[in-house]
Amino acid sequence: MRSHSQDHPTEPGPQDPVASAPALRIREIFPRFWPYASGYRGWFGVLIALLILGPLLSAAAIWCWKLLVDDVLVPRDLDSLGPIVAGFAVLTLASALIQFAQDYLSTWLGENFLFNLRSSVFRHLQRMSSDFYTRRGQGDVQLRLSGDVAAIQTFVLAGPTQGIAAMIRIVFFSGTLFVVQWQLALITLVTAPVMLILTRHFARLRQEAAREQRRRSGAVAALAEDAMYNMTLVQCCGREEYEAKRVDSHGQGALEAQLASAKYSGIYRLLVQVVELFGGVLVFGVGVWMLINGTVTLGSLIVFLAFLRELFAPLSGLGKLTTTLFTAGAAAERVLELLDQEPSIVEKPDARSLQRANGQIRLERVTFRYPDSDRPALDDVSFTAEPGEIVALVGPSGAGKSTLARLLGRFCDPESGAVRLDGHDLRDLKLVDIRRNVALLLQDAYLLDISVGENIGYAMADAEHGDVVGAADAADADDFIRCMPNGYDSRVGHSGRMLSGGQRQRVTIARTILQDSPVIVLDEPGTALDAASLHRVMGPLRRLATGRTTIVISHNLMLARAADRILVLDEGRIVDSGSHDSLLESSGLYAQLWELQQHETAEADLVRTAR
Numbered sequence: 001m002r003s004h005s006q007d008h009p010t011e012p013g014p015q016d017p018v019a020s021a022p023a024l025r026i027r028e029i030f031p032r033f034w035p036y037a038s039g040y041r042g043w044f045g046v047l048i049a050l051l052i053l054g055p056l057l058s059a060a061a062i063w064c065w066k067l068l069v070d071d072v073l074v075p076r077d078l079d080s081l082g083p084i085v086a087g088f089a090v091l092t093l094a095s096a097l098i099q100f101a102q103d104y105l106s107t108w109l110g111e112n113f114l115f116n117l118r119s120s121v122f123r124h125l126q127r128m129s130s131d132f133y134t135r136r137g138q139g140d141v142q143l144r145l146s147g148d149v150a151a152i153q154t155f156v157l158a159g160p161t162q163g164i165a166a167m168i169r170i171v172f173f174s175g176t177l178f179v180v181q182w183q184l185a186l187i188t189l190v191t192a193p194v195m196l197i198l199t200r201h202f203a204r205l206r207q208e209a210a211r212e213q214r215r216r217s218g219a220v221a222a223l224a225e226d227a228m229y230n231m232t233l234v235q236c237c238g239r240e241e242y243e244a245k246r247v248d249s250h251g252q253g254a255l256e257a258q259l260a261s262a263k264y265s266g267i268y269r270l271l272v273q274v275v276e277l278f279g280g281v282l283v284f285g286v287g288v289w290m291l292i293n294g295t296v297t298l299g300s301l302i303v304f305l306a307f308l309r310e311l312f313a314p315l316s317g318l319g320k321l322t323t324t325l326f327t328a329g330a331a332a333e334r335v336l337e338l339l340d341q342e343p344s345i346v347e348k349p350d351a352r353s354l355q356r357a358n359g360q361i362r363l364e365r366v367t368f369r370y371p372d373s374d375r376p377a378l379d380d381v382s383f384t385a386e387p388g389e390i391v392a393l394v395g396p397s398g399a400g401k402s403t404l405a406r407l408l409g410r411f412c413d414p415e416s417g418a419v420r421l422d423g424h425d426l427r428d429l430k431l432v433d434i435r436r437n438v439a440l441l442l443q444d445a446y447l448l449d450i451s452v453g454e455n456i457g458y459a460m461a462d463a464e465h466g467d468v469v470g471a472a473d474a475a476d477a478d479d480f481i482r483c484m485p486n487g488y489d490s491r492v493g494h495s496g497r498m499l500s501g502g503q504r505q506r507v508t509i510a511r512t513i514l515q516d517s518p519v520i521v522l523d524e525p526g527t528a529l530d531a532a533s534l535h536r537v538m539g540p541l542r543r544l545a546t547g548r549t550t551i552v553i554s555h556n557l558m559l560a561r562a563a564d565r566i567l568v569l570d571e572g573r574i575v576d577s578g579s580h581d582s583l584l585e586s587s588g589l590y591a592q593l594w595e596l597q598q599h600e601t602a603e604a605d606l607v608r609t610a611r
């Protein structure tokens with residue numbers, strides 16, 4: 001007998017839920033995000049001006065110390081003390097004000113940039129077809145929209161702002177060092193090549209660690225989201241430990257990458273400080289020697305050392321900044337990968353409007369294949385449903401019925417052939433008009449975590465409360481909604497899980513009734529329901545279908561029997577069509593399915609009677 005652990009691997013599977021985003025150079029990333037800050041470019045100029053003004057004022061304040069030593073303390077002359085102290089106070093105050101303006105402005109710019117970018121990414125995500133969400137870990141997509149987008153702010157605004165500020169300070173204070181004492185300034189330059197080599201080496205290491213950290217975090221989010229969404233299944237199968245291990249394996253990866261990044265940053269900072277110390281000691285030694293020789297005044301040496309400190313501060317600041325920039329760069333690569341993903345369904349620029357359609361549906365030799373699939377899900381399918389006709393689609397599992405429903409709502413496009421509404425190829429119509437004219441009622445009753453009334457009116461933003469109640473009444477949902485704690489204002493919970501399966505179905509039927517589309521596609525209505533609940537939704541479904549072109553996809557042949565015409569689908573092809581009676585007579589696949597179902601019903605009756 002095989003052990004439990006052999007049947008169910010306890011170790012996480014080898015497949016990574018999140019792949020690495022394509023690596024990009026920093027100069028490739030920048031121009032991609034810059035447009036999101038386009039409305040604020042003028043303010044960016046103001047910020048640069050403040051950044052230049054800041055070090056100017058700091059330098060002037062430091063210069064006051066030279067004046068104090070050389071003009072007041074050394075000659076013991078108090079005449080100029082007053083003006084020097086007053087100048088120092090004004091400069092310090094102005095410097096603080098400029099710092100405040102700079103901080104506020106950069107936050108304001110950063111937050112506005114974030115808002116624009118997040119809004120654009122979300123709009124882009126809403127254009128992606130459901131296939132995108134089927135293939136992607138949704139937790140990872142959510143992390144890209146929240147955490148990664150926020151990290152980019154550092155990259156596009158805070159990073160360059162701090163980088164420019166540091167560069168301005170470096171250039172400015174290097175210049176002042178040369179003005180104060182050019183021989184000493186030349187000595188400080190000795191450390192520059194070492195700094196450059198260190199920066200380049202550690203930059204590469206930190207960039208790799210940052211990429212791995214973001215990828216692993218995405219994997220944690222994707223796995224956690226999947227497990228949480230299916231928590232009932234996880235608990236029923238007793239797989240909590242397995243799921244925790246899967247999440248932990250990537251959490252551990254993220255942790256190690258983060259630690260590696262911290263280690264590289266720490267070593268880099270340490271080495272930079274050693275180089276700075278070496279430069280400082282060298283300058284100090286030579287400076288003291290020059291002071292003794294009378295080549296430099298005490299005030300000049302003090303000011304030189306103060307300026308040197310001002311120079312080293314932005315240098316180590318640049319080091320810290322590169323770490324943040326690499327994390328942000330890795331996040332930017334992940335967001336760009338999303339933005340570069342083209343939606344599979346794109347509306348033509350000259351797409352036609354279609355007001356209320358008559359409801360004729362025609363498929364002309366439609367073939368469709370899913371990506372990475374070698375077999376078409378639909379193969380050369382043709383049929384017409386006239387306005388008001390009820391057409392049932394039946395066939396074994398995997399025959400292609402739900403795929404056909406997706407084509408009718410233009411959630412995918414045929415590889416060849418055409419799907420037409422009132423004679424118009426769906427690809428020539430505006431998407432909003434297709435979705436208004438063709439309503440899909442899917443076997444999963446999709447509900448948002450908003451009030452039950454809002455769920456019913458979701459497809460009709462301008463619906464009055466009376467319309468919502470009317471639709472609920474027609475869908476046989478009004479009674480149970482009124483019994484809910486807050487009536488139509490009661491929330492339905494995540495995915496409507498505070499409602500029963502039958503109640504969820506009736507709310508979605510009410511939504512479709514209110515939408516009032518001339519064409520409706522019912523994919524397995526009532527599959528998830530027991531016999532009593534199914535019986536309850538049959539009346540509303542019948543009322544919904546009346547007067548509309550209705551395509552009913554169902555395994556339940558009792559439902560199909562009521563249709564005007566039945567199409568039998570097998571392995572992506574229509575193998576038979578006609579009325580229930582004619583299909584039984586022809587003794588084809590439909591007759592076999594019917595016989596099988598009758599047999600199952602009889603068996604079920606037998607079991608019930610035996611009890």
Ligand SMILES: Nc1ncnc2c1ncn2[C@@H]1O[C@H](COP(=O)(O)OP(=O)(O)OP(=O)(O)O)[C@@H](O)[C@H]1O
Pocket residue numbers: 131134370371373377395396397398399400401402403404
């Ligand atoms: N998103 C997808 N990606 C790849 N292949 C898919 C996808 N969805 C469905 N398929 C494949 O396409 C074929 C048709 O699937 P479809 O869901 O249309 O069948 P169906 O007749 O509705 O089945 P059922 O009655 O079990 O719901 C199947 O072989 C299925 O594996």
